[in-house]
Amino acid sequence: MSEHNKTPQTLQEWQAMAEALQIEGRAFINGEYVDALSGETRPTFSPGDGRELAQVASCGPEDAELAVKVARETFESGVWSHMPPMQRKKIMVRFAELIEQNRDEIALLESLDAGKPISDTMNVDVPGSVTTIRWSGEAVDKIYDEMAPTGPNEIGLIERMPLGVVAAIVPWNFPLSTTCWKLGPALATGNSVILKPASNTPLTAIKLAGLAKEAGLPDGVLNVLPGPGSSLGKALSLHMDIDCLTFTGSTDVGKTLTEYSGQSNLKRTFLELGGKSPNIVFADADLDKAAEAAALAVFYNQGETCTAGTRLLVHKSIADEFMQKVKKAAARFKPGHPQDPNTVMGALIDKNQFDTVEHYVAKGKEDGAVLFCGGAPAQPVEGGYYYEPTIFTKVTNDMTIAREEIFGPVLAVIEFDSDEEALQIANDSIYGLAAGVWTKDISRAHRMARDIRAGSVWVNNYFGGDITVPFGGFKQSGNGRDKSLHALDKYSELKSTWIDIS
Known part of the structure; x- marks a missing residue:
C-alpha cells in the first residue's frame, strides 16, 4: 500500500480524510445513480458533531414503483436468477473483495453517519460485512437440491428456487452489517433486491450499490432507495409485486409491516426486532x-x-x-x-x-x-x-x-x-x-x-x-433468521416436481 493510500491512524488523519470525501447521496436504480423522481433531497447529519454530511435523495412511492418494475423485469429476464451458481459465486466473492479494498472509506462513512467509533467500524463492521458477502457467495454452488425416495416408476425432484423481488429495510444502528446480512443470502439465491436504508444512515448502502455493479452484478438486480419509512417504506411493504420483505428494526414497526403483508399480497415477511436480553x-x-x-x-x-x-x-x-x-x-x-x-x-x-x-x-x-x-x-x-x-x-x-x-x-x-x-x-x-x-x-x-x-x-x-450460526429471535423479537445456511433457505422457495417414467 502506498503512503498516499495509508490507512489513517489518528483523529486528525481521519478528519482530513472525511473532509476530502466525495459522498454519493443519490439513489441507485437499474445500475445507475439517479436523483429521486421528485428531485427532493434531505440532509443526513453526523451524530458526532451535528454537521451535515450530504444531501441525500428522498425517494417516495413513485421511486418504489420504478424500482419494483426494474427489479421484476430483471428477475424475469433470468440474467441473475438463472445464472449458473458458480458464476453468481464469482461475482459475490468479487463484491466482497471490493468492499475490503474500500474498507477505509466505508468504515469512515459508517462512523460519520451512525456515530460509531471508527475502531469498531474498521475492526468489526467492515470485516464482518466482507465475510458475510464472501461466505454467502461461496455457499451458492455447494447447496444441492434433492431427490425424493420414490419407487422405480417415479422421480421426485425438490428444488430451491429464488423468491423473486425482495425488499430489505435495514436499521440505523448497524447499517452496513445488517445490509450485508440481507444482501448476502438474498443475492446468492438469485433474487432481485430493493434496499431501503434507514433515513438517517443511508451512506454505506449507497456506496455498496456502486461496488456491486463494479463486481459484475447485472443492472437492476440491486436497487437502493433512500427515503422515509412513513412513505417509501410503506409503499414497498404494501406493493403487490414484491415477494418478500425482510426488516430489522423496532417491534412496533415490525407489527405494522406484518399488517401490510396481510393487506397486500401476503408477501413473505421476516422480522428481526427488539430485545431486552x-x-x-x-x-x-x-x-x-x-x-x-x-x-x-x-x-x-x-x-x-x-x-x-x-x-x-x-x-x-x-x-x-x-x-x-x-x-x-x-x-x-x-x-x-x-x-x-x-x-x-x-x-x-x-x-x-x-x-x-x-x-x-x-x-x-x-x-x-x-x-x-x-x-x-x-x-x-x-x-x-x-x-x-x-x-x-x-x-x-x-x-x-x-x-x-x-x-x-x-x-x-x-x-x-x-x-x-x-x-x-x-x-x-x-x-x-x-x-x-x-x-x-x-x-x-x-x-x-x-x-x-x-x-x-x-x-x-x-x-x-x-456467520455460520443463524441469528434471530423468539416471541416479539421476530421471526426468520439472518446468517448461516438457514438464511439462504429463507430467500428461496421449495418446488416439488413429480415425474412419471413408467
Missing part, C-alpha cells in the same frame, strides 16, 4: 471475565444494539463484589469523538434517541431504582449526542427500565436467589432475542441454555458467534 451471572462464574463482558454487553455501540444485555441478573451472594467490578469496567466506556481510534463509545444517533435515554433514566429514578453510576449527558464533542454509561441497581423486573427496550447505554441490575428464579426472570419478557449465562457448572449451563426462550444464548461469553 438477560445476562445471568451465577456465583461460580469467572467474575472478572463476566464483569468485563457485562459492560461490553450493554455499552458496546452506545447501547444501540438489539441484543444488548440490558438486564444484568446477578446472584445475591456476589452482587456487591461483582457490581464494583462492572462499575470499573464501565468506566472504560467513556464517550469520545467517533473518529478517534482510541474511542470505545461514540455518539447516540440523534436528539430523539438522546431524549429517549434521558426519559428512561428519569423513569428509573422515579420507580425507585438506585442510580449506581452515570445518568448524565456527556459532551466530548460540541454538537454531538453523547451519554455516560449508566447503571441502575436494586431493579425489579416489573420496572419500566427492565421491561422496555431503551436502546442506549443504560443497564438494569436485578438480583436473584436460585437457578429457578433466574430462569423465571429471564423469560419474563415479551422479547426473546438473546441471553448470556455465566457459570462453571456445565449442567447448569446446558439447562439454562435449553430453557431460556431466546434465539441466541451465549455461555461464558457475550456477542459470540459468526
